[in-house]
Amino acid sequence: MTSPIWKVHALSSNTTAALAAFVANLRHEDVPQDQYGYARKSVLDWLGCCVAGTREAEVRALGDVMADMGSAPHATLIARGAMASVLDAALLNGAAGNLLDLDDVHPQLIGHPSSVVVPTALAVAEWKGLSGRDVLTAYVAGYEAMVRMGLAMEPELYDRGWHATGALGVFGACAAAGHLLRLDAAQMVAAFGIAAAQAAGLRELFGTSSKCIHHGKAAMAGILACLWAQRGTQSAADVIGGRFGMRTLSEPVRTERVLDGLGTRFHLAQTCYKRHAACGSVHAAIDAALALRERPGFSVDDIERIDVRTHTLSVSLTAHNEQARTGYEAKYSMHYALALAFIEGSAELAVFSDVHVADPRVRALAARIHMSADPDMQYVEAMPSELTMTLRDGSRTVLRVDTPKGRPSNPMDWSDMAAKFRQLAAPTLEPSAIEQVIEDVARLEDVDVRALMQRLSTAEDAAAQAVAA
Known part of the structure; x- marks a missing residue:
């Protein structure tokens, strides 16, 4: 052979x-x-x-x-x-x-x-x-x-x-x-x-x-x-x-x-999938922030400072946007991504807007976030982050996340991917088209690509599309 x-x-x-x-x-x-x-x-x-x-x-x-x-x-x-x-x-x-x-x-x-x-x-x-x-x-x-x-x-x-x-x-x-x-x-x-x-x-x-x-x-x-x-x-x-x-x-x-x-x-x-609408280098830190936010009695107003110890590449990618001005810059800012996550309780798409970034509460909390590089942290599936949250009463809580949701050892399954698609497509596609696209991709081997793409066109114009030979 x-x-x-x-x-x-x-x-x-x-x-x-x-x-x-x-x-x-x-x-x-x-x-x-x-x-x-x-x-x-x-x-x-x-x-x-x-x-x-x-x-x-x-x-x-x-x-x-x-x-x-x-x-x-x-x-x-x-x-x-x-x-x-x-x-x-x-x-x-x-x-x-x-x-x-x-x-x-x-x-x-x-x-x-x-x-x-x-x-x-x-x-x-x-x-x-x-x-x-x-x-x-x-x-x-x-x-x-x-x-x-x-x-x-x-x-x-x-x-x-x-x-x-x-x-x-x-x-x-x-x-x-x-x-x-x-x-x-x-x-x-x-x-x-x-x-x-x-x-x-x-x-x-x-x-x-x-x-x-x-x-x-x-x-x-x-x-x-x-x-x-x-x-x-x-x-x-x-x-x-x-x-x-x-x-x-x-x-x-x-x-x-x-x-x-x-x-x-x-x-x-x-492959690593994202559930947060930001640079992948901040996802571990965001997961840690959202977990800290769920602690009993938590209030953003009680935070004195947040110290972030993270991978050197994460610092390289996000430190220059310490004073983010736009939603796009906030996606590449450890300070603003975390401030938004702590205040909004989410890092989904709608949170990374110019309006949210300009919020005085967000800007004030971002100024109390401090980041440092840990050369001993290894980048395998993600860039690890350790958050130390110090409250105004002097108490401190430390939480480290190595593999945020969506990484191979902490995966997003098909139902997670379908939910993400529904959320992202809902403002644009008809509900029936959304469900049909999910079904089509699930059995993609048997699907005509032209039919799939027609469903992904806008609803009012899709019927008028002429398929090119």
Whole structure:
């Protein structure tokens, strides 16, 4: 019996060729069934994030730009009542899915795989009339490509100021799109090279509404790379391992981690889901704050100060927004995320608004929150946090959380994901459409993607949508 082609390539020195062969030759039955369970959760989670994100002014503005430019009707702009080219749909939907910072993360990638891979797969599948089964296989291909690149390049890439979702997301989008477009291994090598040429994404944008462009552009770039390669365009032979390839962004590039267990070991079980509408680095601290708030006799007015001891990366990500001015900045502020959680009793989407951030009570409590880095804390599934709450009477309570809700060892199950989707979609979609989408994703292998996407359009316009051939 011959070995799968990607295993043969994995024995060579060409990392890009091995990954390309894996993507081109992956079959649905090659993936353990439990991985598809994680994939369905991630699809539903991202859809809820995207529907909610479409209500924001920034997404509407991006959609208006596309409308002004004109676009072929290939794929649905979710919850907008319109269609666009496959490239524009991936861009807009990808941006919308991350804007509110509720989308899933992978801890070793230090990024958001689903907000790149899902909009890519759905746009291409809708355009080409493919099935949910095809989407799930493509999602696995894209997720593995993106996460394996993260394993090869993190944390050094992140430390240099690159956002992995943009810089490495092009590999995830390229893999998902290439698998759906049936590129062969040689075409995938070229597509990865073209995708890598578009790698971008800067951490300086964190805490602003424009950060989400990293996600949308990565999705768009991956599809564009595949379409160009499909037409015969050539590129670098090994953009991952080559001397002037990805290592020009950051070193080292541990190519062996891209290949290790390729095709036999999958990483979807490590996905971390968010129940709080904030940067994942503050979730452990928020869980601790909400638990402290439930103590008998608790009153926010009794708090003298809160001391937070947390992972060094959490300090790096959130300390600069100590004086948050907007809801977006508060998502990346330990001080304001905790103040909102203590006062509002929640860290859900509605809490992170400009109005709440400007509340004098929130600002006063944020000023009494003090943060320090603990170099001994390990980032495995989450960034741990220990809160010490000192009251005005001098009493102190200490509570540490290592794994907030949504992490693999403290998971959100399907019912949790369905509840999150209902909450995020309720202001936009009809109740019947919400329940049908949940049912569709639960049995995604058997679902027509065009029918699913039509349900995700706005109710008043969905019936008028013409499905592009």
